Amino acid sequence: MRFDLTDLRLFLHVADTGSITAGAERSAMALASASARIRGMEDALGIPLLERGRRGVRPTPAGRAVIHHARLILHQIERMRGELNEYARGLKGHVRLLSNTAAINEFLPDALAEFLAANPNIDIDLEERPSHAIVAAVAAGLADLGVVADMVDLGGLETRPFRADRLVLVVAKGHRLASQPGVAFADLLDEPFVGLNTGSALQAYLDTHAARAGRSLSFRVRVRGPIALCRVVERGVGIGIVPESAAHRAAATSAIQVVELSDSWAPRLLVLCARRFDELSAHARRLVEDLALSPQKSPVSAD
Template identity: 55%
Template sequence: MRFDLTDLRLFLNVHETGTITGGAHRSHMTLASASERIKGMEDVLGVALLVRNRRGVQLTPAGRALLHHARVVLQQMDRMQGELHQYGQGLKGHVRLLCNTAALDEYLPDILSAFLAQHPQISVDLEERLSYEITDAIRDGIADIGIVADSANLQGLETYAFRPDMLTLITAKTHELAQRASLSLADVADYDFVGLIEGSALQEHVAHHARRAGKKLSYRIRLRSIEAVCRMVGQGIGIGVVPKTAAMRCARSSGIKRIPLTDEWASRNLLLCVRSADALPVYVQQMMQHILSAAKKM
């Protein structure tokens, strides 16, 4: 049985993207080449690894077994490269980092830019996801580091304090709610909202808790950035829920008023999570320590 690292990384990429086309694109090879490699792996094993259908591919039991071993092998190779980098030039480290909306918008750009400037040999895949998706990805070995809300299921993961992350209601200064001392989401769920685009981790979080309260939020407009949400709310288009740090930063320029939310879920902390810090490649450990150290200074 002879699989090379390209085969294993291709198979992992096919699983993560859900299609052979997506896996081929992420692996920087043609669809024909990727299909031939997958078929070659199946021929060597004498068993199907993927079930192909119109929507993409799914792993067979043999495919799931191969996926587990592929992750272990590739993680060990990444770790070896990180540890040997200090002895040679040209080796590069690659970190997969998943985070929620607040971490992506408010904290990580400054933190990561400083780290990457100091480590030109390291690259990062940074992706926004829901906290529960992040913890699943960390447990499955799909990502190296996650930044999540402390409400997520963290069983089996190592966690480290990152930053407090209070959520607050924002309104225009002239809005009828602007003089209220505090409110719950249920109190304001029938008003028009300004929100982030569908799929945003923060907006899904807010919508989830509205549904738990038996409410469905109505959006007049959905935008790509928290700053844009603040500006639109300041113009009186609707109300919104954003991180308190963002509301404070945008208050003067956007003309918004902050109103504390009384819901328990709005008072949360962000945590950094990994499967095992000791098992991470050296360069991932370095990034992890940089993130935690920089967060304490913010």
């Protein structure tokens, strides 16, 4: 077998996305080159590693074995890089981080910018996903770290506190709900909503709570990002639900009113999660130390 690290990373990306095209894009590789590499792996083994269908690909039993060993190999490579970096400055490390909507829009941009500026030898692959999907990916070894709401079932993952977060209702000034001190989510289900784009982790979270009430949200329009949502809400198009920090930031320049949600799931603690923090690469451990709340750090909150 003549597999190299590029082959292994590509195969993990293909398995993770269920698509050779998407795996190639994530690997910054041309589709023809990615397909040739996958075929080369299969030819070297003499068995198929992927089942190809109309809706994408999925690993065969042999492919799942490759995934298992590829994760172990690449994880060990990252640990080696982190340890050798202490002796050979400039050796690049890579951390894969998955995050929910609130953290990726409100808290991570500044935190990661500061970290990356201070650590030019570390690259971060950041992707947005719903909290439950992040837990599954981290547990399966498809990501080093995740940032999720602590109300999700974390299984056996280890966690560290990241930031405080609360979901709030935003309405236009003059809306009948603008004068309310608080409102329950169930009382909003007949209202027209301004939502976030399909694929947004926060929108998936809200859709789940609507489904638990036996309802679905009615959207006038979907937009990309909480700030854009607040700007549309300002025009009286509909109501929306966003993280409190985003709502107050938008309220400084938009004619919106922030109303508290009375539901028990509205206040949330965002946490960093990993299979085991002490088994992370040195680069990933450094990121955890930088991001995690400590007694010296106070939660970022609009309260």
